[in-house]
Amino acid sequence: xxxxxxxxxxxxxxxxxxxxxxxxxxxxxxxxxxxxxxxxxxxxxxxxxxxxxxxxxxxxxxxxxxxxxxxxxxxxxxxxxxxxxxxxxxxxxxxxxxxxxxxxxxxxxxxxxxxxxxxxxxxxxxxxxxxxxxxxxxxxxxxxxxxxxxxxxxxxxxxxxxxxxxxxxxxxxxxxxxxxxxxxxxxxxxxxxxxxxxxxxxxxxxxxxxxxxxxxxxxxxxxxxxxxxxxxxxxxxxxxxxxxxxxxxxxxxxxxxxxxxxxxxxxxxxxxxxxxxxxxxxxxxxxxxxx
Numbered sequence: 001x002x003x004x005x006x007x008x009x010x011x012x013x014x015x016x017x018x019x020x021x022x023x024x025x026x027x028x029x030x031x032x033x034x035x036x037x038x039x040x041x042x043x044x045x046x047x048x049x050x051x052x053x054x055x056x057x058x059x060x061x062x063x064x065x066x067x068x069x070x071x072x073x074x075x076x077x078x079x080x081x082x083x084x085x086x087x088x089x090x091x092x093x094x095x096x097x098x099x100x101x102x103x104x105x106x107x108x109x110x111x112x113x114x115x116x117x118x119x120x121x122x123x124x125x126x127x128x129x130x131x132x133x134x135x136x137x138x139x140x141x142x143x144x145x146x147x148x149x150x151x152x153x154x155x156x157x158x159x160x161x162x163x164x165x166x167x168x169x170x171x172x173x174x175x176x177x178x179x180x181x182x183x184x185x186x187x188x189x190x191x192x193x194x195x196x197x198x199x200x201x202x203x204x205x206x207x208x209x210x211x212x213x214x215x216x217x218x219x220x221x222x223x224x225x226x227x228x229x230x231x232x233x234x235x236x237x238x239x240x241x242x243x244x245x246x247x248x249x250x251x252x253x254x255x256x257x258x259x260x261x262x263x264x265x266x267x268x269x270x271x272x273x274x275x276x277x278x279x280x281x282x283x284x285x286x287x288x289x290x291x
Contacts, residue, residue: 008161008189019098021091021202024049024273028087029203042083043075046090055093056086073242085141093147099155106166107158108246112151113246114280120147122235122276130270132234132262136227146211146232149204149248153195153212161187172250179249180216192216234262240272244280 026046031037046053053074060077061070071077078086102109123143127133151189157165164187172182180190196213210225211232221229239245241254264272 008187008194009197011160012156012194018149021094021098022049022052024052024266025039025091025094026203028090032083032087039075039078042078042086042197043163046074046078046086048230049090049094051097052093056072056081056089059089084139088141088145091145095148095152095219104158106162106169107154107248109158111112111156112154112248113244113245115239115247116151117192118239118242118280119150119232119235120144121279122238122272123147123232125272125275125279126235126238127231129268129275130234130263133227133231135269136231138228138231142207143231146208146228147235148210149195149199150215150232150236151191151195152198153193154248156194156198157187157191169248172248173248176250178216180245190216192256234258238269238272238276242276244276 024045027048029041031041031045034041046056057072057077059075060080071080081089096113121141123146124140125138127136127138127143154165157168162176165183168179168182168186171177171186175182180192183190192213192215196209199209199212207225207228210221211229214221214229215232215236218226218229218233236247237254237258240247240249241258255266255269258269259266
C-alpha cells in the first residue's frame, strides 16, 4: 500500500461523522433473510421512517403502475411492488437523504446523481436489449440500485477529500485521462476502492460491492459476479457516451469501446441511448430521488 493510500484509508477510518444508513435499512436486510417474513413485518419496519414510507407509496402510484388504482396504504404498496423492489427503493431513498447537498464548489452534485440514476436505467435497458449477458439473472429494480451506487466513492472524495478530488478532476480534464486514473495519481486510491470500502461498512451485499469495486475493470470481478459487473460497466459507458448527467469523467472513445467490446453497432447504440433518454425523462421512479 503506497503512503497516500495508507493516509486516505487512515483518514476514512477516523472520520467521526461518516454517513451511516438509517436503521430501517439494516432492519429490512435482516428481516428479508427470514423466509417466513410477511407484509406486516416489512410494513412495521418501514413505518419507522416516514420519508422512506412516503417514497414507496409515491412510487407505487407513479406512471410505472398506470392501470392500477391509486393507494395510500403502505401495505398495499408493498404487495404490489414486492419485497425486493421495496428494499431497493428504501435503500435509494436512504442514500439520497444520507448525503445532503454539498455547498462546496467544483462538483455538480445534481448532475452527478443524474449520471448515477441514468446508469441504473441504462443497466435495465441494456440488459433487455443486449445478447451479451445470456446467463445473467437479475431483477430490474436491483439494476437500478446498482447503477445508483456504482460511483458512491466520488461523494466520499468530494465531502472528505475535497482538495485532492478537485485536483484529480483538474488533472483528468487537462491530461484527458480517466478520472479513476487521475485519482490514483493524486491520492493513491480511486473512487471504486473507496466506494467498495463504504459499501462494506454499510454491510451491503457482495453483488453491490463487486459492482462498485470493479465497474471500471470488470475482468477483475469474481467469476460469479463478472457478467453483472460487465453489464454495469457497459451501462456506465453508454451514459457517459450520451453525456447524461456528469460523473466527472472526461470522454474517451466510449462509443468505440462499446461497439468494440459488445454486440452493439453504431445504430444499436443510438437506439439504446434514445430509449434511456426517454425512460429517464418519463420515469418518476428514480428521477424523483434527485429532486
